Amino acid sequence: MKKKPYRTPELHLVNLDKIQNGKDLSSLSDEELLALLKQGNHEENKKLYVANSEYISRDIAGETILVPTNTYGDGLNGMITFNQAGVFMWEQLQEKRTEAELIHLFAKKYEKEDCEVEADVKMFLDGAVKRGFVTVCE
Numbered sequence: 037m038k039k040k041p042y043r044t045p046e047l048h049l050v051n052l053d054k055i056q057n058g059k060d061l062s063s064l065s066d067e068e069l070l071a072l073l074k075q076g077n078h079e080e081n082k083k084l085y086v087a088n089s090e091y092i093s094r095d096i097a098g099e100t101i102l103v104p105t106n107t108y109g110d111g112l113n114g115m116i117t118f119n120q121a122g123v124f125m126w127e128q129l130q131e132k133r134t135e136a137e138l139i140h141l142f143a144k145k146y147e148k149e150d151c152e153v154e155a156d157v158k159m160f161l162d163g164a165v166k167r168g169f170v171t172v173c174e
Contacts, residue, residue, distance in 0.1 A: 083134065083135065083172055084132040084133065084134060084172070084173050085129060085132070085133055085134070085135065085138065085161055085164075085165070085170055085171070085172055085173075086129055086130075086131065086132045086133070086170065086171055086173060087126060087129040087130055087169065087170055087171075088168060088169050088170060088171050089105075090104060090105050090106070091103065091104055091105065091116075091169045092105060093118075093123075093126055099117055100117065100118045100122070100123045100126070101115055101116065101117050102115070102116035102117075102118075102126075102169055103115075116167065116169060121142075121146070121156075122160065124142065124145055125138065125142065125157070125160055125164075128141055128142075129164075129170055132173060135157065135158065135161060138157050138161070139153060139154050139157045142156075142157050
């Protein structure tokens with residue numbers, strides 16, 4: 037018997053601020069709730085990530101290094117380097133992508149299931165955004 041791949045439990049916020057109009061959601065019928073769900077703003081699905089254009093990558097002696105352009109990196113006291121998986125992520129982030137797209141692309145590249153790489157991709161994105169070389173846009 038083939039095992040099903042493990043999926044991390046998830047929860048998603050569907051923002052109804054602009055369409056709910058103060059209704060008591062618990063009193064709505066299934067059809068009404070479904071209609072609201074379809075109209076809602078699925079916040080997690082709209083977040084896009086992109087490489088910060090103030091950084092360029094350079095390959096030096098087999099290492100991929102991010103270099104700030106002009107004086108953008110004035111607050112950075114160090115260098116950013118990538119392993120091969122990080123280089124792949126940086127290349128994918130040259131255009132706007134959702135977290136789900138990045139997870140799928142990474143899993144495909146390394147012949148894994150999406151759920152097997154999800155935590156690693158999220159950790160990379162969180163660190164990259166925190167350090168400023170990847171930006172979040174809506």
